[in-house]
Amino acid sequence: MTDRVACVDIGSTWTKAALVELPGGRLVGTRQAPTTHDDVVAGVLAATDGWDAPVRACSSAGGGLRLAVVGYEELISAEAGSRAALSAGARVVHVAAGRLSAGALQELAAAAPDVVLLVGGTDGGEAGVLRHNADMLASSAPLQGPGASVRVPGGSGGLPRSVPVVLAGNAAVREEVHAVLAAAGVPVTAADNVLPDIGRLAPESARAAIRGVFLRHVIGGGRLSADPRLRQWVRAVTPDSVLDGVAALADLRAGADVPGVLVLDVGGATTDVHCVPVADAEQSALQRSAVGVPARRRTVEGDLGVEASAEALRAAATAEGLPSPGEDALALGEAAAVVALRRHLRSEAAYGPGGASARGVGLVVLSGGVFRHAEPTAVQGVLARVAADRGGAGGVLAGTHVVVDRRYVLAAAGLLAADSPAAAAGLLRDMLVS
Secondary structure (H helix, E strand, O other): OOEEEEEEEEOOOEEEEEEEEEOOOEEEEEEEEEOOOOOHHHHHHHHOOOOOOOEEEEEOHHHOOEEEEEEOOHHHHHHHHHHHHHHOOOEEEEEEEOOOOHHHHHHHHHOOOOEEEEOOOOOOOOOHHHHHHHHHHHHOOOOEOOOOOOOOOOOOOOOOOEOOEEEOOOHHHHHHHHHHHHHOOOOEEEOOOOOOEOOEOOOHHHHHHHHHHHHHHHHOOOOOOOOHHHHHHEEEEHHHHHHHHHHHHHHHOOOOOOOOEEEEEEOOOOEEEEEEOOOOHHHHHHOOOOOOOOOOEEEEEOOOOOOOOHHHHHHHHHHOOOOOOOOOHHHHHHHHHHHHHHHHHHHHHHHOOOOOOHHHOOEEEEEOHHHHOOOHHHHHHHHHHHHOOOOOOHHHHOOOEEEEOOOOOHHHHHHHHOOOHHHHHHHHHHHHHO
16 A cells, blocks of 8 residues: 655745655655745645645745754853754854843844753753843843844833743753743743763754744744644754755665765755764764764855845855855855855864764765756766865865755655655665666
């Protein structure tokens, strides 16, 4: 017996749909439609018109999930919180470390987060900063959403919609801090500490909590659509689904001569780099990074996009010493690829020398409409130029096997990976040979 499911990615510019046959993962068909920003459900219905199949979706429409991290110390708690946020598909728009002041609260509000991740201290360790920051958030409640002000101690309030808080700090004071925030009317969700011990990062509980907040407050909050079907369809933020797909692809290639996968996803508003690198036993043994090396990592570049963020992309390319890409879509995609890879490699420096690196992966996958719709010879020209880049990007592509996700199956594979792993694997195998 076979069944079918429509896997849909609601993007900032386009809504992409893949009709997948279960349990084997045969790709029956693909479609796309413009994302309808007044009500994204209309775009989903257009992309799946005539498909008699349930919809399973991810979304990055409206810029995805904007998250601010409030932590204890920049290089430890705040960094651990930031990595947990990225593993949940969120885009970190602000990081505050140390004791919050009234001015710091204003900066936090100006970043317009959808959710605040409150972290700090190892379990049973220092708790004063976490208590202080919870008190400040409580005294400023309601912390307002995009475009609104924040009430600081002694100040005046703003709009009534509160920004939720995910609490993932020192477990010894979790109940106390939760009670302080809840009493002030702040929507708060408790999770396990993202840094239970020095040298051990544990982001999964916070990741699940952030995903739940996204589904309740962003998808279920009416910002993208008032249609109740959207809440039923959407399972995750798009970068989260893609990273799950990348992890499934890495598992599929575990026995390859050179394992490890990097996906470069160039979109209209953002460019995301997803990496599951080759494990480095020495790095794991020495624990060179204070918060450990994540097995799966991602950088999300909100200023690198070929449509909505094109002007910011040109500015970023100029800042990197690259020629301005002009108006050509593929030239914009090439610039986004180079800048995103350079930034991703610079972010890896925080993991310490000798750690698993994007430079050591055996497969690079190009994703995004700018590559999918380009002529293969034109894409080969882009690859040759990126591989020759001396600013860092060339170290990833030079001599590495590269494929283009021309049917856009990574997000669909991620949506299927948890409960239909055979279907996810079938989609990915077809991508590798297509």
